Amino acid sequence: xxxxxxxxxxxxxxxxxxxxxxxxxxxxxxxxxxxxxxxxxxxxxxxxxxxxxxxxxxxxxxxxxxxxxxxxxxxxxxxxxxxxxxxxxxxxxxxxxxxxxxxxxxxxxxxxxxxx
Amino acid sequence: xxxxxxxxxxxxxxxxxxxxxxxxxxxxxxxxxxxxxxxxxxxxxxxxxxxxxxxxxxxxxxxxxxxxxxxxxxxxxxxxxxxxxxxxxxxxxxxxxxxxxxxxxxxxxxxxxxxx
Numbered sequence: 001x002x003x004x005x006x007x008x009x010x011x012x013x014x015x016x017x018x019x020x021x022x023x024x025x026x027x028x029x030x031x032x033x034x035x036x037x038x039x040x041x042x043x044x045x046x047x048x049x050x051x052x053x054x055x056x057x058x059x060x061x062x063x064x065x066x067x068x069x070x071x072x073x074x075x076x077x078x079x080x081x082x083x084x085x086x087x088x089x090x091x092x093x094x095x096x097x098x099x100x101x102x103x104x105x106x107x108x109x110x111x112x113x114x115x116x
Numbered sequence: 117x118x119x120x121x122x123x124x125x126x127x128x129x130x131x132x133x134x135x136x137x138x139x140x141x142x143x144x145x146x147x148x149x150x151x152x153x154x155x156x157x158x159x160x161x162x163x164x165x166x167x168x169x170x171x172x173x174x175x176x177x178x179x180x181x182x183x184x185x186x187x188x189x190x191x192x193x194x195x196x197x198x199x200x201x202x203x204x205x206x207x208x209x210x211x212x213x214x215x216x217x218x219x220x221x222x223x224x225x226x227x228x229x230x231x232x
Contacts, residue, residue, distance in 0.1 A: 009156065036223075043120075043206060043223035044159075090158060101166050101212075103149050103174055104221060106158035 002027045002093045006107035014115045019078040021110050023065075023091035026072065031093045033074040034104065035065055038088040047089075050074060061085070086114045118142055120224035122207050128230045129197045137192040137227050139207030146212040148190040149174075149221065150182060152203040159206060165190055166212075197231045204228050 007022040025031055032051050036044040048059025055067045065076045074091060088111050092104040123138045139148065146167050151159040151174075161174030165184040179201060181193045190209075194201060208221040 004158075041226075043225045044208075045223070046220050049220065092159075101147055101164070102172070103151075103161040103164050104159075105175075106151075106160070108156055108158040 002031065002105045004091050004093050004105055004107035006089075006091050006110050008110055009108065010111045010113060012113040012115060013081045015083055016080050019063075019076070019081045019085065019112065021076040021089050021091075021112065023074045023076065023107060024072050025074060025091070025093045027093055033065075033067060034092040034094070035059065035063070035074075035076050036090045036092060036106075037061075038090065038109075040087075044090065047076070081112075081114050083114050083116065086112055088112070120207055120209055120222050122205075122224040122227050124227060125225070126228050128232065129194075130232050131198060133197050134193070134195050135197065135229075136194075137205055137207075137229075139190045139192070139209075139224060140188055141190075141207075141209040141222070142188065143209060143211075143222065144187070145209035145222075146187075147210050148184065149208040150180070150190065150192045151206045151208065152176065153206060153226075154203050162192065162205075197229075199231045202229060202231045 003026045005024045034049045035047040048057045050057050050067045058064045063078045088109050090109050091107040120141045149164040150162040153159045160176045163182040165171045168187045171182045183191045205227045207224040210221045
């Protein structure tokens with residue numbers, strides 16, 4: 001069984017500051033990990049994914065995440081926040097050995113607020 | 117190429133009424149999913165399908181039924197709606213597992229359902 005914990009339901013940063021959204025996972029098998037973004041009243045859009053090819057993953061809109069097996073973490077970062085980054089962010093895990101057919105397990109989400 | 121579409125976008129039901137949500141994808145994906153999103157809960161998997169004519173239960177299947185009669189469509193039914201089913205429902209699809217691991221899930225825009 002897998003689970004995802006996102007620390008902080010709300011994170012507020014100033015425009016231009018570093019964005020750090022935390023995600024820890026639990027999985028009995030090597031995981032595949034994802035970050036999705038949801039803008040108001042829209043569906044989810046993939047930011048980036050880790051599928052064991054490289055531990056540092058670069059995604060869209062300047063975001064990146066680093067897989068750390070020893071810490072069971074997959075934190076999302078962006079060097080400089082932009083007002084357009086304000087959204088809900090979800091971390092998700094899929095069981096690699098099962099092929100991932102049975103869907104993703106999501107964290108509860110982190111609402112990112114950008115202060116002008 | 118419309119991606120994943122959902123019908124309807126909004127619906128209000130009375131307790132005990134029934135309805136069907138339609139999800140359609142034009143990407144020839146094998147796998148399709150239904151999730152529900154509730155405040156502070158993230159997304160939770162209701163049912164999923166790994167191919168035409170097949171369905172399986174997810175994390176929160178009670179009170180819902182699904183059908184996948186055509187590869188491109190995945191229907192979610194509520195036979196007797198309850199207030200606890202007030203939620204935003206998202207459909208997603210993805211290609212079958214390849215050598216590199218689970219592919220991206222593509223999400224529809226969501227259906228906002230209110231049960232009075």
